[in-house]
Amino acid sequence: MSDNEFDILDELYFVTAYPDLKSTLSLTDDELCAALQYLIKQGYVKIHYPDRDTEHEFDEDVFGKQCHAYFFLATKAGLIVHNSI
Numbered sequence: 001m002s003d004n005e006f007d008i009l010d011e012l013y014f015v016t017a018y019p020d021l022k023s024t025l026s027l028t029d030d031e032l033c034a035a036l037q038y039l040i041k042q043g044y045v046k047i048h049y050p051d052r053d054t055e056h057e058f059d060e061d062v063f064g065k066q067c068h069a070y071f072f073l074a075t076k077a078g079l080i081v082h083n084s085i
Contacts, residue, residue, distance in 0.1 A: 001085060004035045005044075009082040012045060012074035015052040018067060033067035044078030047071070 001009075004027060011024055022032060039045040040058050048071035049056035056070065074082065 001081065002035070004031060005039055006082065006085060008032070008035055008039060009044060009074050009078050012072050013079070015048055015071050015073045017052070017071050018069065021072065022068075029068065033064060036067065036072060037063055039078065042078075044075055044081060045072050046075055048073060 004025075007025055008021070011021055018032075022029070025032065027035070036045060037060070040047065040063075047056040047058055048054055049066075049069065052071045
Protein backbone atom coordinates (compact mmCIF):
# COMPACT_ATOMS: atom_id res chain seq x y z
CA MET A 1 0.00 0.00 0.00
CA SER A 2 1.38 3.41 -0.97
CA ASP A 3 1.70 6.31 1.44
CA ASN A 4 -1.13 8.11 -0.38
CA GLU A 5 -3.44 5.12 -0.03
CA PHE A 6 -2.56 4.78 3.65
CA ASP A 7 -3.26 8.49 4.22
CA ILE A 8 -6.61 8.21 2.43
CA LEU A 9 -7.70 5.26 4.57
CA ASP A 10 -6.61 7.22 7.63
CA GLU A 11 -9.27 9.81 6.76
CA LEU A 12 -12.09 7.37 6.01
CA TYR A 13 -13.06 5.99 9.40
CA PHE A 14 -16.28 7.97 8.92
CA VAL A 15 -18.17 8.84 5.74
CA THR A 16 -16.25 11.69 4.15
CA ALA A 17 -17.15 13.90 1.18
CA TYR A 18 -14.60 14.22 -1.61
CA PRO A 19 -14.04 17.98 -1.05
CA ASP A 20 -13.29 17.34 2.64
CA LEU A 21 -10.88 14.56 1.74
CA LYS A 22 -9.21 16.74 -0.89
CA SER A 23 -8.75 19.63 1.54
CA THR A 24 -7.11 17.35 4.11
CA LEU A 25 -4.64 15.65 1.77
CA SER A 26 -2.04 17.28 -0.44
CA LEU A 27 -2.93 15.35 -3.59
CA THR A 28 -4.06 16.48 -7.02
CA ASP A 29 -7.53 15.48 -8.20
CA ASP A 30 -5.99 12.90 -10.53
CA GLU A 31 -3.84 11.38 -7.78
CA LEU A 32 -6.71 11.28 -5.30
CA CYS A 33 -9.22 9.77 -7.72
CA ALA A 34 -6.70 7.17 -8.93
CA ALA A 35 -5.84 6.13 -5.37
CA LEU A 36 -9.52 5.98 -4.40
CA GLN A 37 -10.29 3.86 -7.45
CA TYR A 38 -7.50 1.44 -6.53
CA LEU A 39 -8.74 1.21 -2.93
CA ILE A 40 -12.31 0.60 -4.11
CA LYS A 41 -11.19 -2.17 -6.46
CA GLN A 42 -9.28 -3.79 -3.58
CA GLY A 43 -12.46 -3.72 -1.47
CA TYR A 44 -10.95 -1.27 1.03
CA VAL A 45 -13.26 1.68 0.35
CA LYS A 46 -16.91 1.99 -0.62
CA ILE A 47 -18.81 4.83 -2.29
CA HIS A 48 -21.85 6.63 -0.97
CA TYR A 49 -23.98 8.75 -3.32
CA PRO A 50 -26.06 10.96 -3.61
CA ASP A 51 -25.85 11.38 0.17
CA ARG A 52 -23.69 10.03 2.97
CA ASP A 53 -26.26 7.36 3.90
CA THR A 54 -26.76 5.68 0.50
CA GLU A 55 -24.19 3.13 -0.61
CA HIS A 56 -23.51 3.32 -4.34
CA GLU A 57 -22.20 0.66 -6.71
CA PHE A 58 -18.76 1.30 -8.23
CA ASP A 59 -18.85 1.87 -12.00
CA GLU A 60 -15.39 2.22 -13.49
CA ASP A 61 -16.71 3.95 -16.62
CA VAL A 62 -18.32 6.76 -14.59
CA PHE A 63 -16.02 6.98 -11.59
CA GLY A 64 -13.40 9.30 -13.09
CA LYS A 65 -16.03 11.84 -14.11
CA GLN A 66 -18.00 11.63 -10.83
CA CYS A 67 -15.21 11.08 -8.29
CA HIS A 68 -15.58 14.59 -6.85
CA ALA A 69 -19.31 14.11 -6.19
CA TYR A 70 -19.04 10.99 -4.02
CA PHE A 71 -18.71 10.31 -0.32
CA PHE A 72 -16.27 7.61 0.77
CA LEU A 73 -15.94 5.22 3.70
CA ALA A 74 -13.31 2.61 4.54
CA THR A 75 -14.61 -0.94 4.66
CA LYS A 76 -13.85 -3.36 7.47
CA ALA A 77 -11.21 -4.98 5.25
CA GLY A 78 -9.69 -1.57 4.56
CA LEU A 79 -9.51 -0.71 8.25
CA ILE A 80 -7.91 -4.06 9.07
CA VAL A 81 -5.22 -3.54 6.43
CA HIS A 82 -4.72 0.07 7.52
CA ASN A 83 -4.29 -0.88 11.16
CA SER A 84 -1.93 -3.77 10.44
CA ILE A 85 0.68 -1.58 8.75
